Amino acid sequence: MAGISTMLLDIFQYFNIEYMIVLFKDTVGVTTGLVFVACLGIWWLMKKPRGIPPGPRFTLPILGDMLSLRGEEDLRVVARQLRKEYGDICSAYFGSKLFIFLNSYDVIKDALVKNGDIFSNRPILFWLDLVTQRKGIILSEGQPWKEQRKFAMETLREFGFGRTILEDKIHEEIEHFIEVISEENGGKFDMRRLCEKGVSNIISSMVYGKRFEYDDPVFTGFLDELESLSKKIGYGSVLNVFPFLRFLPGDMFNYQSVLNNLDYIRNKVILPSINEHMKNFDENHVDDYISSYIREMKKVSKTGQPSYLNEDQLAASIFDLIIAGTDTTSTIILWTILYFLHHPNIQAKCYKEIQDVVGSGRLPSMKDKPSLPYVEAVILEVLRRANIAMTVLPHAVSEDTSFHGYRFPKDAIIIPNADAVLTDDKIWGDADVFRPERFIDSDGQIIKIDELIPFSIGRRVCLGESLAKMELFLFVTTLVQRFEFKPVDADNLPTLQGAVGVIHAPAKYQVRAVPR
The missing domain is CATH 1.10.630.10 (Cytochrome P450)
Incomplete structure (x- = not known):
């Protein structure tokens, strides 16, 4: 983009078109600024919280990681794909919601048994709230x-x-x-x-x-x-x-x-x-x-x-x-x-x-x-x-929590993945x-x-x-x-x-x- 701008300025100067030079410089400045702001906004929307478990890198605004997960309807298939790439504790965004998967028996036991006080909450999910209030x-x-x-x-x-x-x-x-x-x-x-x-x-x-x-x-x-x-x-x-x-x-x-x-x-x-x-x-x-x-x-x-x-x-x-x-x-x-x-x-x-x-x-x-x-x-x-449960009913933590070196935000949806164990x-x-x-x-x-x-x-x-x-x-x-x-x-x-x-x-x- 810088090369094209320089070339156009040289052309305008060759023909001595001073007005066009001023106008072009203003336009390039505004355009560059808008592009910068847009890029900054996209980066901010795609930016993940620090310290959360690993997952897909290219997270889109609104959609989250849904495209990179190939639109699978079966949550077991998604969890298997994530575990293969990112390990026993991993995460993905479905829309704006952060899902954290616990993919091994030791990790699930550590969360639900040893840290049961913290991991026994239920997350906010539309269907759960509608059905049970x-x-x-x-x-x-x-x-x-x-x-x-x-x-x-x-x-x-x-x-x-x-x-x-x-x-x-x-x-x-x-x-x-x-x-x-x-x-x-x-x-x-x-x-x-x-x-x-x-x-x-x-x-x-x-x-x-x-x-x-x-x-x-x-x-x-x-x-x-x-x-x-x-x-x-x-x-x-x-x-x-x-x-x-x-x-x-x-x-x-x-x-x-x-x-x-x-x-x-x-x-x-x-x-x-x-x-x-x-x-x-x-x-x-x-x-x-x-x-x-x-x-x-x-x-x-x-x-x-x-x-x-x-x-x-x-x-x-x-x-x-x-x-x-x-x-x-x-x-x-x-x-x-x-x-x-x-x-x-x-x-x-x-x-x-x-x-x-x-x-x-x-x-x-x-x-x-x-x-x-x-x-x-x-x-x-x-x-x-x-x-038959595929994945255990979703859990949530009662407060922002550090677990196995990762940050688990309070609003995250935690999936103890029984399928990964079985x-x-x-x-x-x-x-x-x-x-x-x-x-x-x-x-x-x-x-x-x-x-x-x-x-x-x-x-x-x-x-x-x-x-x-x-x-x-x-x-x-x-x-x-x-x-x-x-x-x-x-x-x-x-x-x-x-x-x-x-x-x-x-x-x-x-x-x-x-x-x-």
């Missing part, structure tokens, strides 16, 4: 979260969480479940909705005090809305980065549609149940979560002490419990059946072990678990390979291979591997982990005991490629359950 058990924080979680843990433990008294409730539901499957007479069918109904009824019996018939229109409607909600939030995740896009015509990012889903779940399912419990409340007959919560609210109200136990928090907690207690376990059951289709020899080995220990005259029980190590190993391997060849050797034997030692006993963290770790560990493990064992053992699962077309097996959404679910598939 920062209430309830899973996505609230601070004192409200501590109070809701403490009450939930104590109450659910009272109703059998983690204890064998819950087994009768699960067995009761399994009887209904296998009866419906038997009615298919070995024909092809889709197990997805049936699994959701069976699993949801278990947590529903604890929360509402009753189970639903499988053809109940309200129950079916709730599961329809829940499935729709999960898909839409997954496909509309761009609103977490650019929330203003929800105002575009046509609801292309599902904002209004999600509001309709939430409205149905709240007003057709949750609130009517709360109102019914309030109307018929009897403190001498408290046998479900809602009644227990109402009793505690009344008790606290009499003391006059400040409390976050209120009807809004109750509604949000019910939402958390029912959704977490439905989607996760039912999805793992679907993955287990899908892996059986791909590995019939593993299904046959599970059946033989169950026959040797339990036989066919009674339902498998939790007392049988120590004697069924191969079945347990299969479930553990499904939890590892399916990794697919790490350094831990598992052949992480891409479905091999249950990795969890069995030379004596035929289950090996406890700390790096198996599908339920997360630390203070935000999944509240329903013990229930989920009990459900999975009892459902899977009973299903294998009663049915042989076969593909509809042995030459065209359903894909193991999961679908993008709030959780990592298998694509819809049909199966044949042949009675044994």
Whole structure:
């Protein structure tokens, strides 16, 4: 640019055009100044805070690093790409939001366990705030979260969480479940909705005090809305980065549609149940979560002490419990059946072990678990390979924090990347291979591997982990005991490629359950 300017000045001077010389000098000065200011502004917009974990260098204003990350929708793929280039702690900008990825077990444990006081917050994200309004058990924080979680843990433990008294409730539901499957007479069918109904009824019996018939229109409607909600939030995740896009015509990012889903779940399912419990409340007959919560609210109200136990928090907690207690376990059951289709020899080995220990005259029980190590190993391997949470729910730090030599700003979105741990060849050797034997030692006993963290770790560990493990064992053992699962077309097996959404679910598939 300097060379061209000099050449033009020489031409003007040769023709003695003094006015043009003055005008050109002024124009060049103004233009140079504007270019300088523009460059300075772009540099300032692209400038990253000092000390944050490494990540893509060329960060654009507004878009952040999204172009350099190739527009991937699957956050696992993005995290793998970043880890490969930048290591176990790295970062990227999605729009103006800073995401920090924790990509190894040691780093995740250091953050969520050893520094749990600092790393237990939840970040500000559009969908999280819209869906939960920062209430309830899973996505609230601070004192409200501590109070809701403490009450939930104590109450659910009272109703059998983690204890064998819950087994009768699960067995009761399994009887209904296998009866419906038997009615298919070995024909092809889709197990997805049936699994959701069976699993949801278990947590529903604890929360509402009753189970639903499988053809109940309200129950079916709730599961329809829940499935729709999960898909839409997954496909509309761009609103977490650019929330203003929800105002575009046509609801292309599902904002209004999600509001309709939430409205149905709240007003057709949750609130009517709360109102019914309030109307018929009897403190001498408290046998479900809602009644227990109402009793505690009344008790606290009499003391006059400040409390976050209120009807809004109750509604949000019910939402958390029912959704977490439905989607996760039912999805793992679907993955287990899908892996059986791909590995019939593993299904046959599970059946033989169950026959040797339990036989066919009674339902498998939790007392049988120590004697069924191969079945347990299969479930553990499904939890590892399916990794339905993909990445643990996002965390945030309570204040600007120094961690492993990097600066973690308070407003950063921290992703404890469970996928990086569950697919790490350094831990598992052949992480891409479905091999249950990795969890069995030379004596035929289950090996406890700390790096198996599908339920997360630390203070935000999944509240329903013990229930989920009990459900999975009892459902899977009973299903294998009663049915042989076969593909509809042995030459065209359903894909193991999961679908993008709030959780990592298998694509819809049909199966044949042949009675044994």
